[in-house]
Amino acid sequence: MQMHDLASVAESFFAPGKGILAADESVHTAVExxxxxxIATSAEMRRQYRDLFFGAEGIERYLSGVILFSDSLQxxxxxxxxxxxxxxxxxxxxxxxxDLGTEPISASSTELITQGLLDLPERLAEYKKQGSVFxxxxxxxxxxxxxxxxxxxxxxxxxxxxxxxxxxxxxxxVPILEPEVLYEGRHSRQRARRVMAxxxxxxxxxxxxxxxxxxxxxxxxxxxxxGHESGKADTPDEVAxxxxxxxxxxxxxxxxxxxxxxxGQTPDQATCHLEAIVRRARSAGAxxxxxxxxxxxxxxxxxxxxxxxPENVPAAREAFLRRLALVSAALK
Ligand code: 5MM
Numbered sequence: 001m002q003m004h005d006l007a008s009v010a011e012s013f014f015a016p017g018k019g020i021l022a023a024d025e026s027v028h029t030a031v032e033x034x035x036x037x038x039i040a041t042s043a044e045m046r047r048q049y050r051d052l053f054f055g056a057e058g059i060e061r062y063l064s065g066v067i068l069f070s071d072s073l074q075x076x077x078x079x080x081x082x083x084x085x086x087x088x089x090x091x092x093x094x095x096x097x098x099d100l101g102t103e104p105i106s107a108s109s110t111e112l113i114t115q116g117l118l119d120l121p122e123r124l125a126e127y128k129k130q131g132s133v134f135x136x137x138x139x140x141x142x143x144x145x146x147x148x149x150x151x152x153x154x155x156x157x158x159x160x161x162x163x164x165x166x167x168x169x170x171x172x173x174v175p176i177l178e179p180e181v182l183y184e185g186r187h188s189r190q191r192a193r194r195v196m197a198x199x200x201x202x203x204x205x206x207x208x209x210x211x212x213x214x215x216x217x218x219x220x221x222x223x224x225x226x227g228h229e230s231g232k233a234d235t236p237d238e239v240a241x242x243x244x245x246x247x248x249x250x251x252x253x254x255x256x257x258x259x260x261x262x263x264g265q266t267p268d269q270a271t272c273h274l275e276a277i278v279r280r281a282r283s284a285g286a287x288x289x290x291x292x293x294x295x296x297x298x299x300x301x302x303x304x305x306x307x308x309x310p311e312n313v314p315a316a317r318e319a320f321l322r323r324l325a326l327v328s329a330a331l332k
Contacts, residue, residue, distance in 0.1 A: 006216030010256035014289035022295035024097035039308035062324035084131030095134035124171035178220035185227035200250035236276035253287035262297030270297035275330035
């Protein structure tokens, strides 16, 4: 795929009122999501969990893309169609998470480094054959007072993001780069903003060194929030002001677009904050389009209703569609 094709795929995620469903929970995380709700965690129940969302009628009104876990590329919905085919048939781009999760950066550290570069070119070729048109890699950046993150952890994580981005573009698939600054912690919103600034400025410097074409790249970012355990509730305007400022200061205008993760915010918080951010970005003349790429904020309400029971599927899908409509309206 030529670079201009990657850029036009990247642009298509930002069709009016549309965004991305992150449904790329690894087996470990999917098991956690189900077991915490008392739902069986077998491969069949995990398939039904995906089908609850992918099989919901009308999602194409709100979704431009879905990020899948690699196993889901080969799974089928109750309609007998492979998930990537069924999504693509409704005009929703199927993509895949290509990182292989995180591990501690050293035996004595709580900082994490993302794995998955070793056999990446081979896996990318396979995912493409299976219908994936874009990819995602998540790096995790933990804040602990002034101690973490270390500059070394940020640098190693963004170096891997840059190598991944180049490989994905070489394979003809749009990379979504997700340097997630965790919401967990007691830090202030100002500290979150400073860490985001460090991570983003380092990321774009390293992407430049690796000659990654920014017109075919999406950034997936957290919002600037006071830590979940800080006891401080930010107003939507405070979140919007700091989030848009840190993005304007550190994200080059050539980047194809910016998408937000929800990071453990409630669905209402993630919706309300997105609305304030979009409004602020517009008034500040931000150069890139914005949208959502939520996992928990889109799925949690439906999962709570579903409980793994077929008779609850219609009500759960209704809740999912209701949340999608709210998040979509936040973009206007
Ligand atoms: C759904 O969670 C994704 C995968 O995480 P694991 O590899 O740990 O299973 C994650 O990449 C997700 O796409 C983003 O973090 C956004 O999810 P939230 O829930 O923060 O919106």
